[in-house]
Amino acid sequence: MTTENPARDHKTSDVRFVTVEKKFDTAVALHSLDLDIERGTLFALLGPSGCGKTTTLRLIAGFEQPTSGHVYIRGKDVTGIPAYKRNFGMVFQSFALFPHLTVAENVAFGLQMRGVAKDDIRTKVAAVLDLVALGKFAQRYPRQLSGGQQQRVALARAVVFEPDVLLLDEPLSALDKMLREQMQVEIRQLQKRLGMTTVFVTHDQEEALTMSDRVAVMKDGRIQQAGAPREIYDRPQTEFVATFLGASNILQASVRGREGDNTVIDLAGNLLHVPGIEAETGSAVRLALRPEKITLRPDSPMKATVKEVIYRGAQTLLYLDMNGMAINAVLPNSDVQPASVEPGSPVGLHWEKANMVALDRPA
Numbered sequence: 001m002t003t004e005n006p007a008r009d010h011k012t013s014d015v016r017f018v019t020v021e022k023k024f025d026t027a028v029a030l031h032s033l034d035l036d037i038e039r040g041t042l043f044a045l046l047g048p049s050g051c052g053k054t055t056t057l058r059l060i061a062g063f064e065q066p067t068s069g070h071v072y073i074r075g076k077d078v079t080g081i082p083a084y085k086r087n088f089g090m091v092f093q094s095f096a097l098f099p100h101l102t103v104a105e106n107v108a109f110g111l112q113m114r115g116v117a118k119d120d121i122r123t124k125v126a127a128v129l130d131l132v133a134l135g136k137f138a139q140r141y142p143r144q145l146s147g148g149q150q151q152r153v154a155l156a157r158a159v160v161f162e163p164d165v166l167l168l169d170e171p172l173s174a175l176d177k178m179l180r181e182q183m184q185v186e187i188r189q190l191q192k193r194l195g196m197t198t199v200f201v202t203h204d205q206e207e208a209l210t211m212s213d214r215v216a217v218m219k220d221g222r223i224q225q226a227g228a229p230r231e232i233y234d235r236p237q238t239e240f241v242a243t244f245l246g247a248s249n250i251l252q253a254s255v256r257g258r259e260g261d262n263t264v265i266d267l268a269g270n271l272l273h274v275p276g277i278e279a280e281t282g283s284a285v286r287l288a289l290r291p292e293k294i295t296l297r298p299d300s301p302m303k304a305t306v307k308e309v310i311y312r313g314a315q316t317l318l319y320l321d322m323n324g325m326a327i328n329a330v331l332p333n334s335d336v337q338p339a340s341v342e343p344g345s346p347v348g349l350h351w352e353k354a355n356m357v358a359l360d361r362p363a
């Protein structure tokens, strides 16, 4: 960084980390993290347990301070400023409502702490409870609500004082699948309606893809890749990103040369022309290919043998062998002729070569 205040160049960014490192004693929880979260967007931090998601949120909130590096909120360097002087709303990994307070009192709590006038509190609480469709439940106690309703109270409590940033740490992990999917949509709609910059932590890849404008995939205290959901799903840069976000074939090939814009590779004895790959002739490359990009075409020169057929309702998963190389395909069931594809069947495989993505680094 050469500029004196790097945040100045990012007027629209609401949360910015510049080479933030966080150590607990000698253990490094975050390695030199750079983050740039645009105003009004929902940004997901996605990664396995222990990768540093909660630590990142706590640094934004000010519950933790960086060992080195800087945190900016709305262009202002807040490094060293404690949590109570920052304006954020948070729903914690294990959210807890006050059991002895009603829904309305739970939501009003943060406003009272901020010294907001009584009449204003009443208006704001009523408005936000309507927003999360809990207007009728204002006088109930948390124990009289379902899990999803309690979740919405926690959300209302976090947004009622119009925070600069909303921080959500796995807020849906306690809910069953149906409710969880419903709440994903509700949180997303609320976030868009309020235009609130939101950082959402999850270890569920589908949740991250469904809800976010941008996703950062984290591993071992580092961001492996950040981008729009489609970008990181379709163009993963590492094996970890490719396999953490759904299933992917990781294929080894050798580079034979170049022809125009294409790199010619040898994949299990098939010569393929692949665009968008930079690799030296004679080198080995590792390529990611999503199983759903593969289709069956009897006339394709790429031949394989079916090893196993797994019926999955909407789709069928095929384990295939291509000259000794294992490869998986997922076919929508509208296309499968059950009688013609069975273990031992010879098949021709086809995919758009542009769907093959060269990987930089091993997992």
Ligand SMILES: Nc1ncnc2c1ncn2[C@@H]1O[C@H](COP(=O)(O)OP(=O)(O)OP(=O)(O)O)[C@@H](O)[C@H]1O
Binding pocket: 024, 027, 028, 029, 047, 048, 049, 050, 051, 052, 053, 054, 055, 056, 203
């Ligand atoms: N207060 C602390 N003292 C020491 N080590 C800590 C502390 N907080 C977190 N860590 C360590 O830092 C690393 C990152 O932890 P963090 O809570 O950020 O992970 P996470 O990605 O949120 O994981 P999970 O999905 O399990 O919630 C872990 O190795 C953890 O043990």
Ligand SMILES: [Mg+2]
Binding pocket: 053, 054, 055, 093, 169
């Ligand atoms: Mg966590």
